[in-house]
Amino acid sequence: MLSPLLAGDKRFEDIVINDFAWYERNNIRLVAGEHVDWIDRKERIIQGAAGTKVHYDLALLATGSNPLALPVPGRELGNVLTFRSIADVEEMLAITRPGCRAVVIGGGLLGLEAAHGLSLRGAAVSVIHLMPTLMERQLDASAAHLLEAALTARGITILTATETEAFLGDERVRAVRLKDGREIAADLVVMAVGIRPNAGLARAVGLSCGRGVIVDETMRTSDPAIFAIGECVERDGETFGLVAPIWEMAKIAAKAIAGMETEGFRSAAAMTRLKVSGIDLASAGRFLGDATTEDIVLRDAARGVYRRLVLREDRIVGFIAIGDARDAGWHFQLMRDGVDIDPIRDTVIFGPAVAESAESPPDPLARTASLPDEAEICGCNGVSKGRITAAIAEFGLKTIEDVRAKTKASASCGSCTSEVEALLRATLGAAYAPAPVKPMCKCTELSHDEVRRRIAFGALKSIPAVMQAFEWKTPDGCASCRPALNFYLLCAWPGEYVDDAQSRFVNERMHANIQKDGTFSVVPRMWGGITNARELRAIADVVEKYAIPEVKITGGQRIDMLGVRREDLPAVWRDLNAAGLVSGHAYGKALRTVKTCVGSEWCRFGTQNSTRMGIALEKMAWGSWHPHKVKMAVSGCPRNCAEASIKDFGVIATESGWELLVGGNGGIKLRGTDLLCKVATEAEVLEYCAAFLQLYREEARYLERTAPWIERVGIEYVRARVVEDEEGRAALAARFRHAQSFSQSDPWAEHSGRDHAAKFQPVKELA
């Protein structure tokens, strides 16, 4: 469970099995934080390092395993860690910053999950693996290459057949030196090269040990009063690292201790799944095959799908699936039950839906109906079919969101959503009536919300990666989904996502508003609607110099120059920049204007300095991109001359502070604002505004103004997030400010430079 903790999918509380209260409730004395020094087997006393002595009739060891450390110079340096405990994860998180360089040693299951987690946290990750292919204990070369390609596509650098020679650095590690002489810069090194059963105590007190504590089929050690389970044990020469056999051990030990009959522990085949979202991978059994086995292989290189079933005498003895492992649960079942697959040999590789009814197309309903209860549906969170159907019945779950909340099934990468829906349909019958999903556009079946959820979960950071992972139906989307994806990625990965100009509407690409005749309009920013002689003179000069046909005052208290030729844009911007004027973003799904009244500085009714407030808001929020345009206003008294009550975020001063209003719109459909709350200080106005804007950025659908968004989610929801949840508000505001730290640069200054300016000219003029 450390991987989801590192990746940020789960919190500490989520992965601790029981809290302290649970032990108390169940009459269990928990001695935590004390090392066990000795077991006096004769007197049956366990001695703790702090002096605790506990008498036992029966004892059970579950001491787990220790990580292996590479025996190379520099392993004692700071920031060289293993990946085995919550403390390790906490240390990694303390070191990891966006852009920091992390090197993971070991390309096995654990190493790759660590690499994925660190990459999600923004680190530039390299994986160094001794063997020629990744996860060689679970994958053949074909699958390993697909996995390598998928990880590389996520920006993780993979170095195979590479051996580490030393860690370099003075106090903290600064680089990893390889045997071939190369050095890889590193702020953090994570060793995930394997584990060793922690049998030290057992060995010291004379229990029979091999690599681990040797146990019999009821999990009893060589001392009948002591049991052992988990990663510390050895049984039939085998040690254990996956969770499934370990649960089995726990059940058997419990039965044996209670004096019940047990069937005895047999090391059953276990299935490995990689918990890297969006990479669907499963493997089990003797997946490599040998002279006595046959293979059935399905490849779809373009989709990155590879399935291999290894058969011996018409029975599956091992398999690998990558790219599409939806049927792995079924193949695993066939393998474990030793089913003779001869009757379905032609179609078995396509999964149960095809194999069992060759005529009907594969649909999730048939596929899931044919699965046994213990079959795993959700690979990310390890949720079985039985647990899902039981939860649906027990808690009366009605929707996919209910199931996600209760069982976590399909709550992570989402690739098993259709299977979970099929279970809902099968369990509830006609009572299952999901709200119709409105796809983002014709290029996908997924809704806006689902796409955003999966972008965040899957750490997808480019439009091609999103389209690939979510199986877009078009090669590069359409004019509807591309701008939406560009915004969602920009919002999800501030400072990291590289904005795709070609996926922006012309206005945001040209930083001006296209007009019906193909010319553009140019609107400089005027903070809070305030200007001065110098700015006005510069505007007047520009209008004359470039023969701009019309100049107009806008509703947002700005000056609009209409009819500027495309070729003139860079020069117009240069001249305006020279007078200190910057882009007003009047063209974007962005913060447009903050309109103000003159306020208490001049007005005899004004109660607060609304102009200063408006300027402060605009200085904070300019340059921010949004699902749609955002307009704000500040009025200095309830007479509301700035018309704050039809803005996306409006502020009205009162004697005692500020009223904050949200969700207003003066457009096609007039909507007055809802009162968000009242606050006392200017700092609070800024804080609440930042939090509100960030919530809108993160949760509204692209091209949804604040007004319809609030009508959809309800003002109570917005109040709960922005007003009542103090911590949540602070976090939202912090995320807004973080995003702003990357977005507040004047696009006019950037695009009027020589390199960019050429792009506004024809590529060729033919006389």
Added chain:
Amino acid sequence: MDGTLVSDESIDVAGLEEIPRRGARTVVTQGETIALFRTGEDRVFALADRCPHRGGPLSHGIVHGERVTCPLHNWVIALATGIAEGEEAPCVPCFRVRVEDGRILLSLNGA
């Protein structure tokens, strides 16, 4: 093609790299402005830079697949044929264009 020598009037107008992928640049001729489009797969097309609907500049549209969406009112034009989605007759004049050694060669004779 009756065997008479048709002079190849192709004109070298730009390097492929001067046009952004999924983007366009223009060539100004005496008659009109021609938009050169480059798709995500590096195919190049040349069409009159004028939407058949209200004359919008297609070169400013979003290029997706082998189509462009006009920035003014979202008409979708097929780059290979100039046909507007939902219309039957070719609506936008197309020009012959090919890429050789990374240079874009445009012929003004029409497609």
